[in-house]
Amino acid sequence: MKKLFTIALGLLTAASSVMGAKTEEKNKINVEPPFWWVGMANDTLQLTVNAPGIAGADFSVNYPGVRIESQVKLDSPNYKFLYLIINPETKPGTLKIDYTLDGKKKNFGYELKSRDRAATDYRGFDAGDVLYLLMPDRFAKGLEDKDINMSALEFPVGANRENPNGRHGGDMRGIRNHLDYIDSLGVTAIWVCPVLENDMPGGSYHGYATTDYYNIDPRFGSNSEWNTLISEAHDRGLKVVMDMIFNHSGSNHPWMKDAPSKDWFNHPEADVMTNYRLSTVHDPYVSDYDLDHTVNGWFVPSMPDLNQRNPHLMKYLTQNSIWWIESSKIDGIRMDTYPYADMNAMSKWAEDVLKEYPNFNIVGECWYANEAGSAFWQSGNKLNPVDTHLPTVMDFWHILNGRQAFADETTPWGGLNKVYDHLSNDFLFPNPQKILTFLDNHDTDRFLAEMPDSLGNWKQAVTFLLTSRGIPQLYYGTELLMNGSKEGSDGYVRLDMPGGFPGDKVNAFTAEGRTPIQNEAWDYLSKILNWRRGEAREIMAKGSLKHFMPQNGLYVYERKLGDKKVVVMMNGRDEPLDVTMERTLEILPYGTRLHDIISDNDVTIEENMTFAPRQIMVLQNW
Numbered sequence: 001m002k003k004l005f006t007i008a009l010g011l012l013t014a015a016s017s018v019m020g021a022k023t024e025e026k027n028k029i030n031v032e033p034p035f036w037w038v039g040m041a042n043d044t045l046q047l048t049v050n051a052p053g054i055a056g057a058d059f060s061v062n063y064p065g066v067r068i069e070s071q072v073k074l075d076s077p078n079y080k081f082l083y084l085i086i087n088p089e090t091k092p093g094t095l096k097i098d099y100t101l102d103g104k105k106k107n108f109g110y111e112l113k114s115r116d117r118a119a120t121d122y123r124g125f126d127a128g129d130v131l132y133l134l135m136p137d138r139f140a141k142g143l144e145d146k147d148i149n150m151s152a153l154e155f156p157v158g159a160n161r162e163n164p165n166g167r168h169g170g171d172m173r174g175i176r177n178h179l180d181y182i183d184s185l186g187v188t189a190i191w192v193c194p195v196l197e198n199d200m201p202g203g204s205y206h207g208y209a210t211t212d213y214y215n216i217d218p219r220f221g222s223n224s225e226w227n228t229l230i231s232e233a234h235d236r237g238l239k240v241v242m243d244m245i246f247n248h249s250g251s252n253h254p255w256m257k258d259a260p261s262k263d264w265f266n267h268p269e270a271d272v273m274t275n276y277r278l279s280t281v282h283d284p285y286v287s288d289y290d291l292d293h294t295v296n297g298w299f300v301p302s303m304p305d306l307n308q309r310n311p312h313l314m315k316y317l318t319q320n321s322i323w324w325i326e327s328s329k330i331d332g333i334r335m336d337t338y339p340y341a342d343m344n345a346m347s348k349w350a351e352d353v354l355k356e357y358p359n360f361n362i363v364g365e366c367w368y369a370n371e372a373g374s375a376f377w378q379s380g381n382k383l384n385p386v387d388t389h390l391p392t393v394m395d396f397w398h399i400l401n402g403r404q405a406f407a408d409e410t411t412p413w414g415g416l417n418k419v420y421d422h423l424s425n426d427f428l429f430p431n432p433q434k435i436l437t438f439l440d441n442h443d444t445d446r447f448l449a450e451m452p453d454s455l456g457n458w459k460q461a462v463t464f465l466l467t468s469r470g471i472p473q474l475y476y477g478t479e480l481l482m483n484g485s486k487e488g489s490d491g492y493v494r495l496d497m498p499g500g501f502p503g504d505k506v507n508a509f510t511a512e513g514r515t516p517i518q519n520e521a522w523d524y525l526s527k528i529l530n531w532r533r534g535e536a537r538e539i540m541a542k543g544s545l546k547h548f549m550p551q552n553g554l555y556v557y558e559r560k561l562g563d564k565k566v567v568v569m570m571n572g573r574d575e576p577l578d579v580t581m582e583r584t585l586e587i588l589p590y591g592t593r594l595h596d597i598i599s600d601n602d603v604t605i606e607e608n609m610t611f612a613p614r615q616i617m618v619l620q621n622w
Contacts, residue, residue, distance in 0.1 A: 057101040065090030074261035124361030128541030132187040134476040140500030142173025157203030164491025172221040186529025189239035209250030239331035248303040266296035266305040308345035338364030350389035363392035371425040380430035410572025438473040448483035456614030571611035594619035
């Protein structure tokens, strides 16, 4: 098993104290997690021990405050699961684990570290933040090819930028090299698509076919490089959200060659694929056949479906989440394909993570075409018999409807009235402020189908995204008006950032490398983002929302917190609009004077007002 961290037989010092270290000795024992901590909220630690014939070994521990509660062997002779109880008073150090195998006495060391901060210091992300989603492979390259060690990979697929569905060579060093760019844009958090090892035929550049849950893919960097990225982001006040996938692994994961138990995977013969119909999960009339295909079918042939109902697998996955939080200091988790996994098991996972880190946040990808489906998964929804403990869900409405809603002329039933109607369904969500909102992402068509001639519709869309309720997410390149559709392949909505790679003729990370319309977009977006993360951050995070139906073509909504308010006005038409302001008197009495952050001018509310085509005002009263 080449994928796991290794601890050499007979050593008392844990080889795993160096993250990612792998020995080449013939006799070795593989242990996950590679190390752990004392003083955790959950006193039970599962050690997954893997070696030839290890299921027949008998283990013992002699360390103050630590005892073996149980030793579990499943179907494979090459796995043993040790469940250790670690008392609250246990001191950090290297504990000696003895075992007897084939009449021979052996041992290894396992490190228990001290925690470097309180669990409550992990703050998570909220509606005061704006997430910048990027794909490491497509953002920027920082490592020299000679510095990438792919010797441990079975499929050491390199970069080929001519292939839209292949690896292009971006990495974490490239992200680090452009943190100043990301920071200057004005976002507050980075959501990084999966970075764990994807040792797959073809390279799996996107990262969603995990083959090692405890090692960064060497083509992206190393565990140390990941930790450095997070530390440097934190130094700039940027949070980092880690993408995780527990519904499935990659088909080249060692478990596929030697699964710990027969029920480690659902439909292990790969004879059932998912139907992608998430309505079955809450359908009161659903057939067993349809539900099984939804949650137990493989996502694609290269992504076998994990069985979260297996308690040993689920403990493994839960500890993996906690290990990455504690070891690398991530600020949040985005869980991929959330409803496709077992609901009860994932509920317990979320509960356990939040028990360990009470102020943390998790967002689950719940891809529905309607508000009810997404709301069903948010923690506290009384229509779901299971409390999912999932704080944040994703709002996919804009993916299906947003482009048209902001492009159309606003009539009593169309244009911005569609946006109004969408928000009117927020009563379905237990906590609308914990909805992740976005115009597009790595799995969808870009919001822009092509490079626009003017930015009126685009500006209204990004303004609404950044000033309405919820936690906004921007997809990398939005600031550059990157455009396109998935027709052909996903690679066409995952294009390289211009200037991120050696040999690029255009460097859009600089104003000089951008076209005039790109600079107009960048400057507009950056202006709102920097205002939002500054003086408006608290009101965006906690402020109430009131909006007015744009039947007359003008959409008006207010965010208010205490005596502070922000009022957004949008003319949803391609022509000048003359309107009476009687409809908004309850929030804007005539004579009210506010400051427009877009034009940097003061605005006085009058009985009759005129708005230019697609004009936007973002008004504050301070």
